[in-house]
Amino acid sequence: MGWISDFKSRNSDIQSTIDTCLKTIALKDPELAAFVKVECDDSGRAASGAIASKSGKLRGVPIALKDNICVKGWEITCASRILKGYVAPYHATVVERLLSEGAVLIGRTNMDEFAFGSSCETSAYGPTRNPHDPSRAPGGSSGGSAAAVAADMVPVALGSDTGGSIRQPAAFCGVVGLKPTYGRVSRFGLVAFASSLDQIGPLTRSVEDAALVLEVIAGADRRDSTSADVPVDVYSKALGGPVKGLKIGIPKEFIGRGAEPAVEEGFRRCVELLAREGAEIVEVSLPHTEYAVSVYYVVAPCEASSNLARFDGVRYGRRDPAPRTLAELYERSRHDGFGTEAKRRIILGTYALSSGYYDAYYLKAMRVRRQMIREFNEVFKRVDLLATPTAPTGAFRIGEKTGDPLQMYLSDIFTISANLAGIPAVSIPSGVNAEGLPVGFQLMGRAFDESTLLKAAYAVEDKLGAAG
């Protein structure tokens, strides 16, 4: 049973649940630094729109939010100096939906600056640490959310996923991370990184909790024109259904790609469990996914360079104290406000979009993206789901990859394709490696078919749990 069902069935006291969360945070967060700020007061009142209401699918459920999701009246910084002091003037749509179902918002979690990173180390606040080994990174960019859930500080956190930023930290911290289909969840009130890739999704301790949270946050929103007008399933109803007859594709391009033995082993164990339950396993090929990281590191920085142009020292956050000209105001505010990775990506994106390079990089990357989308569409005519590892390794050491951005980028090699194709994907824990650190198993599904995706993930979680 998931945390939320258990909480409801025991008719647990909301106040004591909030107290327990706050106590756990007070105890563990000085070391782990999962939270940028705990916003909720002792009673939880400050952070809940509906705590007194009798109903609500998430009534009394404590939830943490990545520091790039707007809550009216809360500071929101995206873990960047450039937004220090900026207070959100409105709620994100996901926040409105959580509050209307009675959730209690606990606080803001740490992240890579503007979600640029895979380790939480580019945060202006300093890194979050992995609860399984504090010398290790929690993954990123939603590392604070993953660590907060893994360390029992909150049962649920929201993150955002542009190239794996929910799933990779979920794998590193041993929790469940769901990236919904592009357009399934409104992006209104999410600070934009790469608008054709970003999605908000839950990090939880069980597949059932992820399904319940998705039910609440999913759905069309007139304030996000890319949100999809596709009916929202009751995802939790699909759980426990048979996986017999499901066709699960193993993309051969994802296997034997240098993943550490425990990752491959966990992957095989999960696939075997699905086969034992009657799923049909077939090898498939997605040749253009070999280029996913290349395409991503053109498309994402290009979109980011455009989206982050708004942080210019004029309208929000930090401004250089004594600029002589308007140009100097922009250039100095951005020099002081952005960290190295943000500068790297903005400049890389500007380069790829600049005159003379646009065709060679951006246009070409968009063409490869089309080929990848076509391949996924073709493959999903033959299979219902795709299975891969989530990340090639368990959590790496803090500082291990910060000097080599390309190596850091390659830690997203298995997760990026789902964002480029817009399809939903989930990571669930598949075991531990030789160092005792969690590793993850990823399933990807057809666009808007989160029900099948979560049903299969639930079956694996259930059988893996039973096998110990």
Add this chain to the structure above:
Amino acid sequence: MKNEEVTRIAKLAKIELTDEECGLLGRQFDDILDYIKKIDKLDLTGVEPACHPFEVKNVFRDDEPAESLGAAALTRLAPRHRSGMIEVPRIIEK
């Protein structure tokens, strides 16, 4: 990538860089761009670019008046503002 080129692009992106940052980023861009250039070997003749995962279309709504946040609530967020306006350094010389 040479320092001059990094500086030129940074100027387009309106970001001041120190010499040290320039050198570091230039070296890292070489690695990253080398990796990205893997896509050069693909034959992409006739392939339409995809700027979105799905076909996106314009979403229209009726043009009805509704409440908005209001200018005052937003100008207050600016680091410097005066009389409901955002203040910036002089852009036209006398």
